[in-house]
Amino acid sequence: MQLVLSWPVRLIVVGILLFSLFVDGAGYVYRIANHYPLTGNVPGLPPNFGGWQLYIHRGLDLAGGTHIDYKLSNFPAGQSRADVQQRTINVIAKRVNALGVSEPEIRGAGNNDRITVDLAGVTADQAQKTIGAVSRLIYTKWVKDATVTGGPHPGYKPAFTGITGDDIQSATAAVDPNNVGWVVNVTFTSRGGNLFGDLTTANVAACQADANGNYCAERFLTIWLDLNQNDINSWSDPAYAAKVSQNYDTQCLATATPTTVCPKLLVDAVTQSAILGGQATISGLSFTQQSTNDLATGINSGSLPVDLQVLDVTQIGSTLGAQSVKLSLAAGLLGLSIVVIFMIIYYRIPGLLASLALLFYAGAVLAVFKVVPVTLTLAGITGFILSVGMAVDANVLIFERFKEEVRSGRTIPAAVDAAVRRAWPAIRDSNTSTFITCVILGFVGPSQVKGFAITLGIGVVASLISSIIVTHNLLAIVLTASGLRRPALLGVDRARIV
Amino acid sequence: MPESSDDSTLPVDEDDEPDEPEEVPEVPVETAKPASIDTAKQTPAEVVKALSQAVPRVRRLDVISRRNWFFLVSLVIIIPGIFFMATRGFLLGIDFAGGTEFTVTFVTNPTVQQVQAAVAAENIGGSVITTGGGGYIIRAVPLAPAKQKTVEDHLQSKLGTWVLQSVLEVGGTIAGETIEFALLAVVLAAVAILFLLAIRFRNVPGGWRAGFQFGGAALAALLHDVFLLTGIFSILGKVLNLRIGEIDSLFVTAVLTVVGFSVHDTIVVFDRIRENLRVSQRLSFEQVVNLSIMQTAARSIITSFTVVLVLAAILISGGDTLKGFALALMIGIVSGTYSSIFNAAPLLVVWRRLQPLR
Numbered sequence: 071m072q073l074v075l076s077w078p079v080r081l082i083v084v085g086i087l088l089f090s091l092f093v094d095g096a097g098y099v100y101r102i103a104n105h106y107p108l109t110g111n112v113p114g115l116p117p118n119f120g121g122w123q124l125y126i127h128r129g130l131d132l133a134g135g136t137h138i139d140y141k142l143s144n145f146p147a148g149q150s151r152a153d154v155q156q157r158t159i160n161v162i163a164k165r166v167n168a169l170g171v172s173e174p175e176i177r178g179a180g181n182n183d184r185i186t187v188d189l190a191g192v193t194a195d196q197a198q199k200t201i202g203a204v205s206r207l208i209y210t211k212w213v214k215d216a217t218v219t220g221g222p223h224p225g226y227k228p229a230f231t232g233i234t235g236d237d238i239q240s241a242t243a244a245v246d247p248n249n250v251g252w253v254v255n256v257t258f259t260s261r262g263g264n265l266f267g268d269l270t271t272a273n274v275a276a277c278q279a280d281a282n283g284n285y286c287a288e289r290f291l292t293i294w295l296d297l298n299q300n301d302i303n304s305w306s307d308p309a310y311a312a313k314v315s316q317n318y319d320t321q322c323l324a325t326a327t328p329t330t331v332c333p334k335l336l337v338d339a340v341t342q343s344a345i346l347g348g349q350a351t352i353s354g355l356s357f358t359q360q361s362t363n364d365l366a367t368g369i370n371s372g373s374l375p376v377d378l379q380v381l382d383v384t385q386i387g388s389t390l391g392a393q394s395v396k397l398s399l400a401a402g403l404l405g406l407s408i409v410v411i412f413m414i415i416y417y418r419i420p421g422l423l424a425s426l427a428l429l430f431y432a433g434a435v436l437a438v439f440k441v442v443p444v445t446l447t448l449a450g451i452t453g454f455i456l457s458v459g460m461a462v463d464a465n466v467l468i469f470e471r472f473k474e475e476v477r478s479g480r481t482i483p484a485a486v487d488a489a490v491r492r493a494w495p496a497i498r499d500s501n502t503s504t505f506i507t508c509v510i511l512g513f514v515g516p517s518q519v520k521g522f523a524i525t526l527g528i529g530v531v532a533s534l535i536s537s538i539i540v541t542h543n544l545l546a547i548v549l550t551a552s553g554l555r556r557p558a559l560l561g562v563d564r565a566r567i568v
Numbered sequence: 569m570p571e572s573s574d575d576s577t578l579p580v581d582e583d584d585e586p587d588e589p590e591e592v593p594e595v596p597v598e599t600a601k602p603a604s605i606d607t608a609k610q611t612p613a614e615v616v617k618a619l620s621q622a623v624p625r626v627r628r629l630d631v632i633s634r635r636n637w638f639f640l641v642s643l644v645i646i647i648p649g650i651f652f653m654a655t656r657g658f659l660l661g662i663d664f665a666g667g668t669e670f671t672v673t674f675v676t677n678p679t680v681q682q683v684q685a686a687v688a689a690e691n692i693g694g695s696v697i698t699t700g701g702g703g704y705i706i707r708a709v710p711l712a713p714a715k716q717k718t719v720e721d722h723l724q725s726k727l728g729t730w731v732l733q734s735v736l737e738v739g740g741t742i743a744g745e746t747i748e749f750a751l752l753a754v755v756l757a758a759v760a761i762l763f764l765l766a767i768r769f770r771n772v773p774g775g776w777r778a779g780f781q782f783g784g785a786a787l788a789a790l791l792h793d794v795f796l797l798t799g800i801f802s803i804l805g806k807v808l809n810l811r812i813g814e815i816d817s818l819f820v821t822a823v824l825t826v827v828g829f830s831v832h833d834t835i836v837v838f839d840r841i842r843e844n845l846r847v848s849q850r851l852s853f854e855q856v857v858n859l860s861i862m863q864t865a866a867r868s869i870i871t872s873f874t875v876v877l878v879l880a881a882i883l884i885s886g887g888d889t890l891k892g893f894a895l896a897l898m899i900g901i902v903s904g905t906y907s908s909i910f911n912a913a914p915l916l917v918v919w920r921r922l923q924p925l926r
Contacts, residue, residue, distance in 0.1 A: 195717060381742045390734050470864075496835060
């Protein structure tokens, strides 16, 4: 292994250092470039350079928020569990969006039967209400009622058709095969398909398009969330009808009391022809990829395909999170300064260089955390601090060996090379074992342990680079100055000065 | 910091002068010369002398011949630990035991008795722990969200408003799984370390069997540390009834960290044994092992000492949540250093005697 590097390679290492420093300081670059103050919240943060969000992603235990594990049960027969899980995740995501959480994390887990939700800055109560809200999807037709003056079809009020979310198997957004546009394909269950077939047949018989191509209200079929008899009874109030007929609002629905009026309309579609066979297509002139996706999710969200059972809930207050950040920062800085002081007193110049290498190390690891990005938790910070310890350990190994080599009569430059070469097997083997442990923990460990394993794993790789390449090369460069090759400065008892 | 700028005050070499002729237990005293090592020409004794000349610090240590004493020290701590683990178990934290846990700080300052009475009145199997500064941890059986809300409201109406620091609710399923996964992870990691060491050390004389001896000895040292740490925590939590002895997922992280450190220390010693076996082929295995321990002890003690300093600082000044964690790490790291010097290497010698390889 070539350990003393040529200058071009050293330049690359310096390049990595500069890049890390840029990534670490990206927030400040952004603030200065936009004339924002250097501390506190500013608009537009986090900075987003070329798709990279360059800031430390804090886990819930540091940021405060709610973590919930759900277990899925009552899977619909004949559908792949992975699909059902994904659909449930989409539904939950849709509902959570209404809370306006930044970066909600909704992940599948377990054997396709678990969903984990992480929401920053939301109380457990809010989160559970929103996610667990049972929105019922309702299909209505329109019937004549002279008292109605408002709503989408004046003179008509909605009437239940008997089709609900239970009758819909799935809804997906797709590209319209005929035109260049987007449609939503709805698949009914066999009961829903029959009902829908009868309904559309009756609708088509009701009237034909008038001269302008407009249809009578009887030809419309409308999908709502949570529409109830009370709403229909109040339809003659134009303000009420107008309010309910706005695009649905999950937040309002989730927190609704019996007296609140929430927007509930999903889509109001005209029946083009009788649809038999349980496959309907909803199309529209203004449909985009986004709006069809929203509509499909909306239809699905009215029919959560499974039952959700709460396994555990963790709510961390934001003050506790901030406290943890402070404590672990303090612990980390304290540890780092003790280590640096110790290294410099005990190993003199090599110790100083190792401390410089340690700064390189910390900067590089932080940059990796930001770029990947790694979500930092308390356990993750522990992993990071531990990896600092291991970086120091590699240096101690090299320096102890250096002293031995000097004692056994080598010249100082030769001792540096011999020390690194001979300490290498121990450093390699011990770090390999740690790295393998990290990989195992990252795959099988419970979630807290995973955060620990990821930061420790990244740290171990960086510490290898920092201790072997950076420290060693710094030593080799600095020790070309003969004035520095004095035993007292190198922390050795006696040395051959050449 | 105990270190002054003078090296000689380091704990490990209080009375050693670098140039003074030194004793190695197996070797008669000779006039010391700067070492030059030529295993072909020197007697084994001279080689040991010459090699240890390079290490003037801890060479009086003769670990191998006193190994039974060191094994005894470990057993004296581990056996009661295992006994209490088996009979009394652990004081489980919320993430392992399941249940609901409120961490709160009251704005008004109710007394502990008031809080306990109010919690008892809720009939939720609750217990109260003080954290200082008006802070309390209230534990209960798992509560449904609605029930949880009522309990919060009741308690606040009786005791005054609080600032809710955190609420944890852990169902039995998750609690069981956390333990399961953590155990599985430790077992898999241990097996991986055994095989990694066997592969890396198969080049020493004796081949694969020797490799597995190294791996096995390292594994034994690792288990020593895990059992010692968990045993002490079982005693702290269940025998002495201290909250610091509580086992939670942070404790699992501490155990894993200790495993990492212990294996590091052990590998450093073993690596030196591997090197010395190659360099000085005329020494007996015991002599090689003892020499290697002497050569690496300074490094192991320095590294652990640094870490223990940091942990001591956390233990004294850190927050409540971190204290148990810092204590666990401290015990584990001291144990890890001890076991790699005084257990792993001597164990290797014992194993070699039972199953000679060369």
